[in-house]
Amino acid sequence: MIRVSVNKMLKAQDSEFNLQIDCTIQSGEIIGLYGDSGAGKTSFLRIMAGLMTPDSGKVLVGGNRWFDRKGRVNLKTSKRSIGYVFQENALFPNMSVRRNLLFAVDETHQMESLDRIVELTQLERLLERMPNSLSGGQQQRVALARAMVREPQVLLLDEPLSALDHNMRSSMQDIILKSQRELGFTCILVTHDMSEIFKMCHRVFSLREGNIVKRGTPYEVFSENRSGGKFSFTGEVIDIVKEDVIYIVTVLIGSQITKVVADESEASNFAKGDRVLVSSKAFNPIIQKIPGT
Amino acid sequence: MNILTGKISKVSVNGNLTLLDIDVAGENFKAILIENPDKVEFLREGKEVSVMFKETEVVIGKKVEHAISLRNRLLCTIKSITKGPLLSKLRLEHMAGEIGSIITSNAVESLQLVEGEEIWAMIKTNEVTISE
Amino acid sequence: MEWGPIILTFQLAGITTLILVFLGIPIAHWLAYTKSKGKPVIETLVSMPLVLPPTVLGFYLLVAFSPANGFGEWLKSVFGLQLVFSFEGLVVASVIYSLPFMVQPIQSGLSNLSITLKEASYSLGKGKTSTLLRVLLPNIKASVLTGIVLSFAHTIGEFGVVLMIGGNIPDKTRVASIAIYDEVEALNYDSANRYSVFLLVVTFLILLTVYIINGRSVRSKSHD
Numbered sequence: 001m002i003r004v005s006v007n008k009m010l011k012a013q014d015s016e017f018n019l020q021i022d023c024t025i026q027s028g029e030i031i032g033l034y035g036d037s038g039a040g041k042t043s044f045l046r047i048m049a050g051l052m053t054p055d056s057g058k059v060l061v062g063g064n065r066w067f068d069r070k071g072r073v074n075l076k077t078s079k080r081s082i083g084y085v086f087q088e089n090a091l092f093p094n095m096s097v098r099r100n101l102l103f104a105v106d107e108t109h110q111m112e113s114l115d116r117i118v119e120l121t122q123l124e125r126l127l128e129r130m131p132n133s134l135s136g137g138q139q140q141r142v143a144l145a146r147a148m149v150r151e152p153q154v155l156l157l158d159e160p161l162s163a164l165d166h167n168m169r170s171s172m173q174d175i176i177l178k179s180q181r182e183l184g185f186t187c188i189l190v191t192h193d194m195s196e197i198f199k200m201c202h203r204v205f206s207l208r209e210g211n212i213v214k215r216g217t218p219y220e221v222f223s224e225n226r227s228g229g230k231f232s233f234t235g236e237v238i239d240i241v242k243e244d245v246i247y248i249v250t251v252l253i254g255s256q257i258t259k260v261v262a263d264e265s266e267a268s269n270f271a272k273g274d275r276v277l278v279s280s281k282a283f284n285p286i287i288q289k290i291p292g293t
Numbered sequence: 294m295n296i297l298t299g300k301i302s303k304v305s306v307n308g309n310l311t312l313l314d315i316d317v318a319g320e321n322f323k324a325i326l327i328e329n330p331d332k333v334e335f336l337r338e339g340k341e342v343s344v345m346f347k348e349t350e351v352v353i354g355k356k357v358e359h360a361i362s363l364r365n366r367l368l369c370t371i372k373s374i375t376k377g378p379l380l381s382k383l384r385l386e387h388m389a390g391e392i393g394s395i396i397t398s399n400a401v402e403s404l405q406l407v408e409g410e411e412i413w414a415m416i417k418t419n420e421v422t423i424s425e
Numbered sequence: 426m427e428w429g430p431i432i433l434t435f436q437l438a439g440i441t442t443l444i445l446v447f448l449g450i451p452i453a454h455w456l457a458y459t460k461s462k463g464k465p466v467i468e469t470l471v472s473m474p475l476v477l478p479p480t481v482l483g484f485y486l487l488v489a490f491s492p493a494n495g496f497g498e499w500l501k502s503v504f505g506l507q508l509v510f511s512f513e514g515l516v517v518a519s520v521i522y523s524l525p526f527m528v529q530p531i532q533s534g535l536s537n538l539s540i541t542l543k544e545a546s547y548s549l550g551k552g553k554t555s556t557l558l559r560v561l562l563p564n565i566k567a568s569v570l571t572g573i574v575l576s577f578a579h580t581i582g583e584f585g586v587v588l589m590i591g592g593n594i595p596d597k598t599r600v601a602s603i604a605i606y607d608e609v610e611a612l613n614y615d616s617a618n619r620y621s622v623f624l625l626v627v628t629f630l631i632l633l634t635v636y637i638i639n640g641r642s643v644r645s646k647s648h649d
Contacts, residue, residue: 078549088539284420
């Protein structure tokens, strides 16, 4: 279990606000950090990693004190059991993929799990390549693998997927989920993408100006107390067409194109590119086995 | 989306299913949810809630004589009919507020619906969504 | 032309550069990442030899190292070191004199490197030294090479400091630049010319090598 209760005055170019994080995270949970840029999401990760020192408070992970202002404890980044995947490419350009991964190994038993991590992240064929010769998606896969080599208690992911295209992102999400199930780490994921949160996260912390303003399951945080819509997805409006007396709104959910009928009063509220929540009562959808599976 | 407001008058629970009775301007409305009141704070007797259902889920009945399974029945007056080639949109007036219904133009013709006429608007219990 | 001064020159430059590698890299590392308020002061001190007349530096070192003075006396009684008019003295003076040539390229190399590399290495359980040696320095090879070569070449070329503190003792402090001055004083233009041509060619070749190597590494980077 992770207990965080910290304060930190953050100074941006033209604003100043107090980052005030107070939360408990169960081990094995995947937490999404959601909020506008500058809300303090990355700062939260950096405090967890020991790359930023809070003004006051405590960070407790498992039974260990990582930070305790009063107890004068501030564990160095290198002493914390973390994996960090940065927003930008942070692979060491002077090392091959294999050497990047080996760099993280500091105990012999990690060598054994290394093969499994390489397999999970599908890097078998890329081991001898240099980072600069890889695509963005491949680089982030290496970064993820490298962050997992030490079998950290906490994996910190700072929008690792934001630069990837849709398919790549989706497969990375699957890799992270699968790795989490197998390795059991606790994960804090910064993301702007609501569908990513619904897919990946057990709980979401919504940050505004340094405070957690909402917390709960993605459903609780984003569906605004609506009940009964057990069948719900977030997506993006890509088209709105009037047919007869109704409107057909085309919504991209994940990589699937769906169509939803809307009344004029609703359709007039939407524009192409809007993020929308599509929900239905669980009674309505028809479920069928796909032949041949 | 049709949105009416009402007050929960009864909560019946069976496992993860909850049946709500809601008083909407004197009419008894029913809604069934896959939800447990223990987890959802606003599913309480006496709570004000929004009752929501899509226009396409509103069934129109005229001179209903036989017994029918639809629990939610509102006696309305047709305010306007907008006819399209295949579908038509009805605007209905009820004490609880205005209700929209989208049915086939064919149905409008065979029922011989006209503006000003009194009809029953009916919604299946499982089509009703509740929001705080 | 005698080989003595030439050999002495390269010995001095070699030893000085070696010491500067171990001294300059930590200083550059500290300067590149410190948030200390003392940074500008240290930066200024390191850079002073760039603008100060070498004779000023030489003069004060001469005074400081003189056994007639407290510091010089202490050095002599504790370490048995006499730094005035000795090869050791030349080394110390050259290290100070060439320090900015080692520190500045490496400091700017480190500053230009993405800070994420350093943080990533920390997050992978590595400390400062290991990060510096395995991640940071290998990624600023060109800067390190520039620092080494400039320090070496600059030490070959120094004159004022050496003259002030080392004097002109054959095989001890008589380096090539002093020998040239000496020969000119004695109107041995031929001999002076030979020393000069030698230094000219050697420094040209050293610098040329650096620019070719750096140019190559820049080009290979832009191909990626």
